[in-house]
Amino acid sequence: GNMPGQGGGMMGSGSGAVENRKTNNFSGEEKPLPIPPLLEDENPDPNKAEFTLVAQTGSMEFLKGKPTDTFGYNGNYLGPVIRVKKGDDVSIKVKNELDEATTLHWHGLEVDGEDDGGPNSGIQPGTTWNPQFTIDQNAATLWYHPHLLHKTGEHVYKGLAGLFIIDDQDSEQLDLPNEYGVNDIPLIVQDKQLDENGQFAYNLGMQDVMMGLQGDTIMVNGAINPYVEVPKGKVRFRLLNGSNARIYQFALSNSQDFYQIGTDGGLLEEPVKLSNLILSSAERAELIVDFSSYKEGETVELTDQGLPFLKFVVTGEEKGPKELPAHLVDIPQVDESMATNTRKFVMSGMGQNVTINGKQMDMDRIDEKLKLHDTEIWEITNDGMGMMGNNMGMAHPFHGHGTQFLILDRDGNPPPPNERGWKDTILVSPGEKVRAIATFDHKGLFMYHCHILEHEDAGMMGQFTVEE
Numbered sequence: 001g002n003m004p005g006q007g008g009g010m011m012g013s014g015s016g017a018v019e020n021r022k023t024n025n026f027s028g029e030e031k032p033l034p035i036p037p038l039l040e041d042e043n044p045d046p047n048k049a050e051f052t053l054v055a056q057t058g059s060m061e062f063l064k065g066k067p068t069d070t071f072g073y074n075g076n077y078l079g080p081v082i083r084v085k086k087g088d089d090v091s092i093k094v095k096n097e098l099d100e101a102t103t104l105h106w107h108g109l110e111v112d113g114e115d116d117g118g119p120n121s122g123i124q125p126g127t128t129w130n131p132q133f134t135i136d137q138n139a140a141t142l143w144y145h146p147h148l149l150h151k152t153g154e155h156v157y158k159g160l161a162g163l164f165i166i167d168d169q170d171s172e173q174l175d176l177p178n179e180y181g182v183n184d185i186p187l188i189v190q191d192k193q194l195d196e197n198g199q200f201a202y203n204l205g206m207q208d209v210m211m212g213l214q215g216d217t218i219m220v221n222g223a224i225n226p227y228v229e230v231p232k233g234k235v236r237f238r239l240l241n242g243s244n245a246r247i248y249q250f251a252l253s254n255s256q257d258f259y260q261i262g263t264d265g266g267l268l269e270e271p272v273k274l275s276n277l278i279l280s281s282a283e284r285a286e287l288i289v290d291f292s293s294y295k296e297g298e299t300v301e302l303t304d305q306g307l308p309f310l311k312f313v314v315t316g317e318e319k320g321p322k323e324l325p326a327h328l329v330d331i332p333q334v335d336e337s338m339a340t341n342t343r344k345f346v347m348s349g350m351g352q353n354v355t356i357n358g359k360q361m362d363m364d365r366i367d368e369k370l371k372l373h374d375t376e377i378w379e380i381t382n383d384g385m386g387m388m389g390n391n392m393g394m395a396h397p398f399h400g401h402g403t404q405f406l407i408l409d410r411d412g413n414p415p416p417p418n419e420r421g422w423k424d425t426i427l428v429s430p431g432e433k434v435r436a437i438a439t440f441d442h443k444g445l446f447m448y449h450c451h452i453l454e455h456e457d458a459g460m461m462g463q464f465t466v467e468e
């Protein structure tokens, strides 16, 4: 099939003037996949959780003998996994030990604007920000990353990102693989460009400005060419496209089918069988891969457009559920008639010409005003415009803060089965119109934007308020 946002699918007229940069993983040394640690909850009360995150500079030897200057939370690169339960009262101290301002945004989390960590919440060097909120949504794999105006791309690229996992009664009772790091494995996939000194050169060339920065090397959890041992059984992967811009088409090297059980904002109603999965920047998917028919020591690789970047090595150990639950969770039928308003968003352009509804981000302007607890339909169009008004535009992943959406339709057609779940980031192809519905139960100031970080930083973002 044609893949939105890549190769032929990307160019409205198929000219191929701008192409997805090829990845070329070093065929060198394999490394064990790093598993991000679970962050310690400092509060002994089972219904309360307290965490500390420190944004800091660091160094990583991605290439032998060429240490890379990095950013990380509580470490050199990326951050620990924050894991909480629905209903928990959470307090997180975010300390900025960088020598520049940053912010920290909880992507996909339904909290009030003052705790959301958007561009208006700058954390100055040497200071601590302490948002507090109650977890008010279902089990999901969310993430956190900085969101400073014009700086998000660079800060994320240097390593500031981590997962935020919510559990609830459903997710705990379902017979799904759930041993963290054993058969429930987080995969943060990012593409990077290392210069001749081994540094993350965040110097945007023409193509990076236009399409967002794409590197030639894929990393998973901060490792190039990783391998991970998996038991002989069903294994769950919590996949985050943590890349600045690249859209992946994931598949297994032997073309084996797998199941998607969760989207950005939670579990699907039922597992969806797939042979490949397209994931744009910031989207998540929970997958189940069945290794039970493998022999001990047998391997298979996860690939992007046919290029392998992560090896699974099957051990002799048998583990996990024999069958997948046929039904996972109930997703409410959100009735279109519940919507009090339809709001239109038109994404346009590339490079410095990116806009939403013809405008670029202005911190002093509120673009949309919503009423608390209203349900709205957001009609998101990609007008397909590229550079200088030509019609060779590209796919843009649209992200809205403060809620989770259900996709009603794509160009009038029902969404594919693996998108019939909660979504906070929706890939919209050139010329496509997507309608999504959401209820806005949290008040304050929020962002909507393209999640290609170079587009966001160039102003492909707007602000909305939710007030009584």
Ligand code: C2O
Pocket: 105, 107, 145, 147, 282, 399, 401, 447, 449, 451
């Ligand atoms: Cu993942 Cu507005 O961000």
Ligand code: CU
Pocket: 105, 106, 107, 108, 399, 400, 401
């Ligand atoms: Cu977000």
Ligand code: CU
Pocket: 354, 395, 396, 397, 450, 451, 452, 455, 456, 460
């Ligand atoms: Cu974009």
